[in-house]
Amino acid sequence: MIRDIDGGMTAATRLAGGAPLETTLDVTDPGDWLALDAAVREVAWYRGAAKPDGHPSLPLPADLDGFDESRLALALCHRNGWTRQGAVSRAVRYPRLLPLVVVRSADWAGPVREAARQVLRETLDADSAVRVAPLLLRVGRRERGAFGTELLGRVLRGASREHVALLFADPDRNVRRFAYRLAVDGGLLGPAELARAAVGDPDSVVQDVCATAALSALGDEKDAYEKDVNEEVLSALLSARNPRTRSAGVTGLRRAGRPGRAEPYLTDGSGLVRACARYVVRQHGVDPADWYRRRCATADTPGSTPGATPGATPGPPPGAVIGLAECGDRADAELLRPLLTHPDARVRASAVAGLRTLDCVDPRQIRPLLDDPSAHVVREAVTTLLPGAADLPSDWLAERTGPGHARHVRLGAFRLLDASGGIAALRAAVALLEDQEVKLRTWAGQSVQRWHPSPDLWGQNVEEVGELLDRSRHLFSDYVLIRRKWEAGLRG
Template structure:
């Protein structure tokens, strides 16, 4: 698709084919803005790759020789569409001459950017000279996405460095459009540049951390906002912090951003507000809230115990249940066990997770939870029972893999059967090889393929040979015979 490294980096086959089509439209004389999406950096990269793969001589395009083998002395008379094709030519001498002819053609500057990472040194150096002369602030803003994409290439660092150099001293309003660019790499670049120059206020940083969809931008801005709210030398309180800084952080969807906001409450002199985040859905946010609450002189565990004291209270938050396990001790298992019967599935699931975190397991009390109607509860019960899988009756588990059971119950039962190993696991897996459920059928096949006889079971059982024969389509003949000999049923 790409030749000599000049066109590497086209993301998809469809994009590349669009580049071939754009090359043909340019050869037909169509203006650049109609031949391709000039605002899309991928379109330029696709054109660069597509031009070299157009079979010019076989297409019957009028004047095909001009595109396949143009004379260098003719390039000065080429219009933008034909010069764009020359900028992407296979021959490095043609590309170098085309770069020179493009010095005063701003519409072709995107292809000059691409040539700055060309594999041929003369082309590359000429393109860098032209780009350095032509790249002003408006052009840098318009080409930022393309420059950063080309910057990922082996020889692409020049353009990225020139972009930063061009915008380093530009007024903020001249490149503020980059903060909302659809390309996340552009937004990351813009925010890093603004942070290095200290151009954004704490409120703007908090707002960006709240609104941007990219987690890297969120972390950058949240960390920067947090740094403005705390005295890193001695932790002194900074005084009142406006809500337009704290509120966006505290209400963000990203847990890392919320945790930054919670941590900032201590420096802002508002540690009492951290109590509301002790029951947050994120473990990271809960941990930060516990830190702030402890620094304020309160005991988070005592608050969790009060919240969880009434096992049927509909107001109990799942985060409060797991929070108790995160900072409590094994004695708190007495508070968590009644919560496994709570009407809210989230509370039941977190109660099971909390018991496991406290290293408390009771097989007899956990067994009924494998029939819970909530998948999250069954998943947590299964994880807790996996180390004790051999204590569960195999027939009881096998019955729960039947087609009349809920899907999440069937998956959990098979997972526990597989964890038992031995002939029980093989019997369950082979029985599900033709199951209509794709996931269960796939898991069963994988279980059979990795099965080995258990060391604590007698070898030579005829049933093992029969089960392996029923699943012979999963093995080569050699592996099947070896597995049979390993089980003592080889012929």
């Protein structure tokens, strides 16, 4: 694989010496062809000349008739437009040089470009189109490259399903996007196949294209065969790990006339899926806010959670807690506050996030959660307390940045101290500059570098500020250090 211009120059030199293509570059990798094309023009082409960096010259006579495949590949990349144009017409005899003809179809020189395009019109068939599709699409992003993409589409629209399917597994996501769009437009895949592609492909664009097409193809539930197909489509989409694909399946439940099946997704871990589920159940006459309230009101009733397994922690699922905040009102905060002490950390974290969503945060209730054993809960607590960080007791926060506390507690406390600013933030940051925890040490250094005294504190604690800045002088240039001291009220 050619990874850079130097690798391309090495490949060009070997081709000039007669080395065969397959031993010089990966003929299936579009990046290798593009690197070779770029590298050849970096080499001095004048006979007998050599570049200062040691790369030899690659002399190419004007008469190309006696060229073998390797040297014709170099001629297709030549600086001289007449040489490139002459090489294009001779490349027809060497099918493995088709990728360089693709590159020339977007050439800046009109005669070269038109010659290459004519060769592609005459020679590109389904087999060769599949082989050069990744390169055609990459060249298609160039200023004059649209021709190749359009030609690829025309050829593959007349090809068999098997040819297009070969592109579904291409490692290049742009190739898979092109192939699936082509398959959707041409009706090459059935609804169940599209649903499986939406679930199986890692690319979000492919997922959206296939999921949307699968849902559009849902049939009449009254027909037994169509009902089975619908079930296969919906089951696949609803089982997807990706929330966007899963949400498409939930939305499809309404189109299929099965809104009641959306209820379990009201507590999904994804906000997008929960929103889609709420939309669907509303069409079924269910008020999602009341549904959530009933689940959250069962927090103190052991075993009352629907579907709870024996021995499981009683109470609402975390998705019900945050779901209530998403569609409820401020009065629902009374249902969420008791959940701040729930045994399940996921429920506690959702309760904090829910109160923040409802704008019903009481810092006195959230502050104790900064010591929570769950890092997830502490992150939610910190996010909730950040807007009022300046009102939190700095000594209380500084004590929690010490080595006697859990890592996530120390990180959370320092985030709040840093947001509060002032001398307390500088004091805590300087104290952590040599901490054993790498992340804290890094954050502390960044905090010191961006620290500035607030105008209302100008001239206060100047001696301590000077001492703290001197302890961290390795983070500043001399000019910046003097400037920072001057901002704090220090002279000289």
